[in-house]
Amino acid sequence: MKLNAVLCFLLFFPAAVSSQPQELDRVAVIVDQGVVLESEIQELVESVKRNAVASGQDLPSDQAVRTQATERLILTSLQMQMAERMGIQVSDPQLEQTIASIAESEGATVEQLRASLAAEGVSYDSYREEVRRELITGEVRRANVRRRVYITPQEVESLVRLMQQQGLEQAEYRLGHILIGFPPEPTEEDIESARDRADKVLELLNNGSDFAKIAIASSSGAKALEGGDMGWMNINAMPTLFAEAVQDKKTGELIGPIRSGAGFHILKVMDLKGIEQVEIVEVNSRHILIKPTVILSEERAKKMLEEFRQQILAGEADFAELAKEHSADPGSALKGGELGWSDPSAYVPAFKEALENLEKDQISQPFRSSHGWHIVQLLDRRIGDVTDKVQEEKAYRLLFNRKFAEETDDWLREMRDSAYIEVLE
The missing domain is CATH 1.10.4030.10 (Porin chaperone SurA, peptide-binding domain)
Incomplete structure (x- = not known):
């Protein structure tokens, strides 16, 4: 047999060089x-085994x-x-x-x-x-x-309450305190006088006066010289009267006057930690939507809105009346185009971007979104507290993940029990 023929034989029939069969794999x-x-x-x-060695785990x-x-x-x-x-x-x-x-x-x-x-x-x-x-x-x-996962509103509410209670127990507040005191055995006149002074102090604070300066000048509290700063306190460590008053309050919020046996207290939440607070900038706006059709071209739709905008700015037309008559958004048209307070991220990107570039009461130039052509007017902006909503969503996710894991185990077990499984020796 020639060398080339031998090599070909060995290449295509390797078993010929060994009398022992070799198992490559099996079921x-x-x-x-x-x-x-x-x-x-x-x-x-x-x-x-590799992972166990890498993590130092015994198997x-x-x-x-x-x-x-x-x-x-x-x-x-x-x-x-x-x-x-x-x-x-x-x-x-x-x-x-x-x-x-x-x-x-x-x-x-x-x-x-x-x-x-x-x-x-x-x-x-x-x-x-x-x-x-x-x-x-x-x-x-x-x-x-x-x-297979079902979550009731009651389950969400119960978990939110538990999360809030645990959050309050861990929360720490830095409080500012002003005490407008009265004598140990006050007369009605003493009480009324103290209340009047407390109301005036609160009015000054609401008008932007410095809390520390007023505390030093007016407070009868132990921390008056420190500007009323009581330092950081856990909610369980502060007086019960204060603990009840500060719940659900935000940083910078003023509380009071609160009456006690010593006088009238005014509190300020100077800072807090351990409590999740979520705020977003909400917008209130109104718009007019024109949808291009086979009959109404893109250019004509845009031109209509340009004319509407000029008429409104010139005082020749009313935004709400134009929206009621012409807007293709039936939900807002009946309300004069008003969309109400909303998180801007709820809108399509083009609409959200248009709102971001507007000042209060300003009307945008016509712009195109996936819905059609719009002009939009920004009526106002505000800071919205969505903490409760975020907590509800978090509670729902926790419940869903827990129930999903439980139901997954049950589903896998049911699927395996109904399957044909044969382990071969």
Whole structure:
């Protein structure tokens, strides 16, 4: 046999050089219409062992680790089969974007992530497909478990109250204090005189007078020389009268006069910590919307609004009347175009941007949004406290996540119990 022929024989028939058969892989578990391979189990076991070494964690016996790895792969197989039936897929661009986000969250580039995986002996292609499986199984769980989660308004309210109570217990207030005192056994005249002085002090403070100066000049309290500054106090450490008064109050807010046996107290929340407060700038505005149609061109719609704007500015027309007559937004047209107080981020980007560039009472030039052509007038701005809303959303998310985890466990157990599983020796 010529050398070239020998080489070809060895290349295409490597088993000919060895009398011992070599097992490349085998089916370890039959899972409904799918299988779990021995190589998949070994790969997952090795990954668990690597992670344990890296974190200094002790593992149970190899058999125990293998059992857990096999169970994990059975559940993954069932979910991937369900994803196929549901038509759930993850495209390559979506996958690459997810991996880029993972790398960014770890302060690395995709190239650095690949290098890190290679240093750990992990194939990038294997990692990539594992991320794809995680995305697909995550979507399968969300689609099947979300409808099993039910949260009542009462549950949200109860959790909000608990969160607020815990927040109050941890809260600390820095209070300013002014005491307008009266004698130990005051007459009605003493009380009325003290009340009048307290009302005048509060009026001065509301008009912008310096709290510390007035405290030094007028307060009978122990901290008068410190400008009434009582320092930081936990709500449980301050007098009960004050603790009840400061609840739900914000930084800078004045409280009082509050009567006690010593006189009339005026408090100022100079600062606070440990309490979540969320404020946003809300806007009140009105608009006129013109929607282009087959009959009404883009240019004509814009021109109509330019004419409306000129008429309003010249005092020849009223904004509200024009909105009622011409606006294509039925919800606001009946109210003269008024949209009411709202968070600007609730509007489409073009509308939000137009409002941001307006002063109070100013009317915008015509602009195009996804809804059509608008002119908008900013009626006013204010600081809105959305703390309660944020707390309700946070409570809902906490309840949802907890119930979702519980229902996911039940769903996976039910799915496994109804599946055909055969572990092959």
